[in-house]
Amino acid sequence: MSKKVLVLAETREGALRNVSFEAIAAAKQIAGGGEVVAVLLGDSVSEFGAELVNYGADRVITVEHPHLKSYTSDGYGQAFMAVIEQESPEGIVFGHTAVGKDLSPKIASKLQAGLVSDVTAIEGEGDGAVFVRPIYSGKAFEKKTIKEGITFVTIRPNNIAPLAREERSGDVSSLSVDITNLRTIIRNVVRKSAEGVDLSEAKVIVAGGRGVKSADGFAPLQELANLLGGAVGASRGACDADYVDYSLQIGQTGKVVTPDLYIAAGISGAIQHLAGMSNSKVIVAINKDPEANIFKVADYGIVGDLFEVVPMLTEEFRKVM
């Protein structure tokens, strides 16, 4: 049976997030020939509707309200439930993002529905769809299905390929929702993530460990990351030593990332760190210690001083890019 599937599309810093295009592709697969309807919530978001259609949404519904300017689970919850009421979907896909992680359990609870979180691959389609997700911090995987009710999943950014963008046409309509009784008031957001590249969505990550030795030591890593359009991350050791903020920590406690390219500089490769990055597509390790554990998961390794190697690498990339 084909399904009608809703996708929560997200914007960040005035642009649609990649994960929203990936979510549309996932929704297509779950829909099994059914309709994919993207949902945009915010204070002014209708301009993004057409692009969601270009990435494969059949239709777009926008809910605009001043109370949706910042995400709150109450505001977004009321708006999304109103869309569900109007559309009666058989499937829902969110990105496994800060918003998706926070909102999806609430919606699932209201629908008394099962929810498969943090999906990295979908096998089969329509009613036969099976969801693959990492467990034990990526040391194992499980395949899950939803036994009854709505098919509700969140997908991990950077794992499911979006559809090719092409100029398409589809209806973009707005729904007016009364949003009341917000129990949370957002006062301020302090930007800590550098250069606007989100660690969880970055295609390239340059990560440093204790071997970076100081906060200043991260400068050459940042330079390489900037050149490659990537983000800087860190091991727990580097965060504990206060070289960088905990928001950059990759590992079992910290973020789990799956970039196309992960460059680990001065990281020994403790299990705690490997749990957060070992599913990256290509791993490069740079470490002085040839016995370092990180070389066991690396595709390519250079035994050497990161303060020599990283700037040379930046230079070399600059020549060819």
Added chain:
Amino acid sequence: MNIYVLVKRTFDTEEKLVISNGKIQEDGAEFIINPYDEYAIEEAITVRDAHGGEVTVITIGGEEAEKQLRTALAMGADKAVLINTEDDLEEMDQYTTAYILAEYLKDKDADLILAGNVAIDGGSGQVGPRVADLLGINYVTTITDLQIEGTAVKIVRDIEGDAEELETSLPLLVTAQQGLNEPRYPSLPGIMKAKKKPLEEVEIDDLDIEEDDVEPKTETLEIYMPPKKAAGRILEGDLSTQVSDLVGLLRNEAKVI
């Protein structure tokens, strides 16, 4: 203040994982309190010490989870509750877990409920917000700072690396993110005292729950290890050769740049 902490006993992922007959082998493995739940316990104790009241830690599981509850009591929690589902429930999922916890909590008048933002085994992060929704109270996830004055609450939460400052009020459920605090180790006197602290055991029958109410909505078909990666390649030659080789390999062989 009436404070509850939702705790999960988890496989220590520093351990080597072995799968046989489609199940994670638990024999002889070390189990711990989910690390994010430790932040929640620590914060609960801190809030109680500042505002008075009582901290109750709750877990769902079998007899063996008593060990993690005793650890939480040794850290400084006042009471513990084990909801023992061992004999009643074969399969559970986040829907089930949240339902049971909410049934237990619904008449407890909790002012503040804390949990970890995610468990390092299942990794879904659903249970906290689901429980809050079932109880009809507000929730804030991945918090890194908590200030309470009367019923007014100021929170800083981590949103993908950025820090969001917000205000809300009790009653409230929060989930802990790393950076919230440094969980204390149980002291020796703490461990001695914990042995005498109350640990209540309840079963599904003691709660207002029919077994049909807690049928899981999802099903696990298979658990498996990721395919082993082929051994990597350590580059050779002088450093500048290695660096230019690496750039070539990333562009032409791995095709990631």
